[in-house]
Amino acid sequence: MVEVIAIVGPTASGKTALSIELAKQFNGEIINGDSMQVYRGMDIGTAKIRSDEMDGIAHHLLDILDPDESFSVADYQRLVREKIKEIQQRGKLPIIVGGTGLYVQSVLFDYRFPKQQVDEQLRQALQEELERFGPEAMHRKLTALDPTIDIHPNNTRRVLRALEILMSGEEKEDGSLAQSPMYDELIIGLDVPRDILYERIDKRVDKMMDSGLLEEVKGLYDSGLRDVQSIKAIGYKELYGYFDGVYSLEDAIVQLKRNSRKYAKRQFTYFRNKMPILWLGSGAGHKNNLEEIKRIWQETDRNRRIEQMAKTIR
Structure with a gap:
């Protein structure tokens, strides 16, 4: 039986909406799989789900750190595995949702930290x-x-x-990744044609700006936050450049969109090469995707399920 579901894919691919429907269908609780959404006060630029969008579904590992605190793969792995156990003990299904591939992979597979x-x-x-x-x-x-x-x-x-x-003597990425799974998992990836995805990304950035992203970043900038992990995130580093006078606001937005598109491309590459994923088209609609997920879900043996996933038309 499936113990953990993960929903992955590039930015703006529709992971959040599908995760809510999936949690309702399978009595699930959602765990954040984005390395930047752990930070408080960084909501708009990370596309963090709002409380009114959660539709009664419990969400975990959001807003757990201040922006000046560091956060590593090892930290994430430990916290999420603890959270998975807690959710399962409540008789619920853990659903990891996010686009930070290494973080999600480190939880689901045997990613070891020798020290x-x-x-x-x-x-x-x-x-x-x-x-x-x-x-x-x-x-x-x-x-x-x-x-x-x-x-x-x-x-x-x-x-x-x-x-x-x-x-x-620890290093930030000190770990080795084995392919042996830690859980009986089902990993769902949302596939979006590149031109449609890039259009979505550009529109999302425009919406972020309209929703107050500039003010959000200005608050962090004015607080004196510098040279920390959080503000290196896309959406923050570009606007920091604007406030530093490196380039105009218009140029900063152009950079933000360009960097977001490049990041989406890297996300696709990572997910396609690193994990056994059931790829679904985000244009197919949540109803069709849920039906496909149910079909794969019924394959109780993990190896058979992966074979079924490999046959899915991508």
Whole structure:
């Protein structure tokens, strides 16, 4: 029996709408699969679902971090696997929805972080040291290891995370990906003809601007947020360039659309090469897609289901 469903695909392909219908059909709860939607105050630029669009369906891993906090594949993997267990214990179906391919893949397949066990011991030791000596001492310890790091002493979470990375020798993408599945999963991909997708992306950017994206980014800019992971996201870095005077607002919007189209192309490439996916046409309508998903769902054996998926016309 299917334990986890994932809905993947490029930006503006219609994942959110399908996920709501699927959650209703299969008694599901939705887990965010977008690396930038974890940040509070970054709603418009990440196309985060609004509460009035959720239609009563529980959503998880949205707005869990401040924009100045870092977030890694290992963090995501740990949180989502915990959340999957919680949802299953409630008798619900976990549905991961998003376009960050590596994040989704790291949860569903055997993506290993060799230093995790050592890091857990180090994390506990650093926490005890913080409680004993205080944040100033931990910040001095950090700057002694790397004088170039610019983290405020009072941001103890980031100070401890930076110490953990430096002291363990961990790298951001430290992990190896095996193809053995962690769950009996069904991965659904939404396929959109390139010209239609690009038109959707351009219209989405225009809608974002009309909805207040410029004001959202200005708030982050005025808060002094600089050189952090979150503002490197598409939709934010381009408008930061506008506020920095690098280019005009018109040019910033052109850059935003161009970068979004390039990102969508990279997403397609990643998903097509990395995971066994049931590809559905977003133009076919949710009703037809749901019928196809039900048909595949009835294949209780994973290998048979993958064979069926491979036969699906893409």
